[in-house]
Amino acid sequence: MQAQALIDTANELVAPGKGILAADESTGTIKKRLASIDVESTEENRRAYRNLLFTTPGVEDFISGVILFEETLFQKADDGTPFPDLLAAKGIVPGIKVDKGAKPLAGFEGEKVTEGLDGLRERLADYREAGARFAKWRAVIDIGEHIPSDNCIDVNAHALARYAALCQEAGIVPIVEPEVLMDGAHSIERCEAVTARVLARVFAELDAQGVLFEGMLLKPNMVIAGKECPQQAGVAQVAEATLRCLKRYVPAAVPGIVFLSGGQSDEVATAHLDAMNRIGGAPWRLSFSYGRALQAPALKAWSGKPDNVPAAQEAYFKRAKCNGAATRGEYSEDMERAA
Ligand code: 13P
Numbered sequence: 001m002q003a004q005a006l007i008d009t010a011n012e013l014v015a016p017g018k019g020i021l022a023a024d025e026s027t028g029t030i031k032k033r034l035a036s037i038d039v040e041s042t043e044e045n046r047r048a049y050r051n052l053l054f055t056t057p058g059v060e061d062f063i064s065g066v067i068l069f070e071e072t073l074f075q076k077a078d079d080g081t082p083f084p085d086l087l088a089a090k091g092i093v094p095g096i097k098v099d100k101g102a103k104p105l106a107g108f109e110g111e112k113v114t115e116g117l118d119g120l121r122e123r124l125a126d127y128r129e130a131g132a133r134f135a136k137w138r139a140v141i142d143i144g145e146h147i148p149s150d151n152c153i154d155v156n157a158h159a160l161a162r163y164a165a166l167c168q169e170a171g172i173v174p175i176v177e178p179e180v181l182m183d184g185a186h187s188i189e190r191c192e193a194v195t196a197r198v199l200a201r202v203f204a205e206l207d208a209q210g211v212l213f214e215g216m217l218l219k220p221n222m223v224i225a226g227k228e229c230p231q232q233a234g235v236a237q238v239a240e241a242t243l244r245c246l247k248r249y250v251p252a253a254v255p256g257i258v259f260l261s262g263g264q265s266d267e268v269a270t271a272h273l274d275a276m277n278r279i280g281g282a283p284w285r286l287s288f289s290y291g292r293a294l295q296a297p298a299l300k301a302w303s304g305k306p307d308n309v310p311a312a313q314e315a316y317f318k319r320a321k322c323n324g325a326a327t328r329g330e331y332s333e334d335m336e337r338a339a
Helices: 002-013 027-035 043-054 083-089 120-129 150-169 188-208 235-249 266-279 292-302 306-326
Strands: 019-023 063-068 093-097 102-104 112-114 134-141 173-180 256-259 285-290
Touching: 002 063, 002 093, 002 134, 002 173, 002 256, 019 043, 019 292, 019 306, 027 043, 043 063, 043 083, 043 292, 043 306, 063 083, 063 134, 083 093, 102 134, 112 134, 112 150, 120 150, 134 150, 150 173, 150 188, 173 188, 188 235, 235 266, 256 266, 266 285, 266 292, 266 306, 285 292, 285 306, 292 306
Parallel strands: 019 063, 019 285, 063 093, 093 134, 134 173, 256 285
Antiparallel strands: 102 112
8 A cells, every 4th residue: 555655664764763864965055065175066076975975884774764866866886786776775765855946936035935846746756766765845944034924934835745745646755844044143932933833834735735644754944043143042942942843833643853954063963853852752753864964074084085985984974873873862972982
């Protein structure tokens, strides 16, 4: 039965001790990441970098799934194995980013709507054929003096639900990602209020469009003060505010919540997840779907040099292990210092 397969995959992605690697940087974003280590963004360099991550020995103990960019889904590892097959052979579920990016929302200055619905049914069939079993669509909500508008939240929620329904029709688990950005000087209270509005609309749309909550995952931001806010909240406050907000708006039928890191430093993102799991009592599994917070130390260690591959893999393995422990509320700072 298709519904049962969706439910099984969603649960597999949030298995205890494991979480997701977001390695689905679009062509523009990966160019920026590679430029930060003085590496040119050629197709081969992008492939070599992803090859390094995906072939890291033992990482499958902490990584349940990897989100790929379309180009990567059709690329091959050094030994000629297609990346989705390589991941699947390690017991890691291959996933695919399917949105076409956030574009300016006509008539609403400073706000964005994520595009990519046209032709999505056909693309999903191709991705499924290539081995993808889950997908991601990211909506972006910016906080400013007069934003977000209700309209920006509505159109993004509507698109997320249309995407999710199409995924489930294709037998692909949708990760629904409404990201309230950390950019700006807003307080943690403002972030909580906006996140609440967004989640309420997103779940109303998912429900209205018949999405099976048991066969999806939510990928939200944590409730956190803006980067330029002088009053930064501590780990305990972020954990409490995030859990409070999610408990109010996320149905217990959703099997798991996999956070994005959104610009938090790697160790802070781990500490926040750990603190939430220590509080406990949540109706869903709380895990990670980090991009930067899993990759930043590995990218730096690699710096585009083949000799550095083992050191880069070690750095990625360490972040995966620390975050795996955080999904159980068993992370400690000693793990950061351990060899
Ligand atoms: P970050 O963890 O770097 O925010 O990336 C996660 C992601 O996939 C954003 O869409």
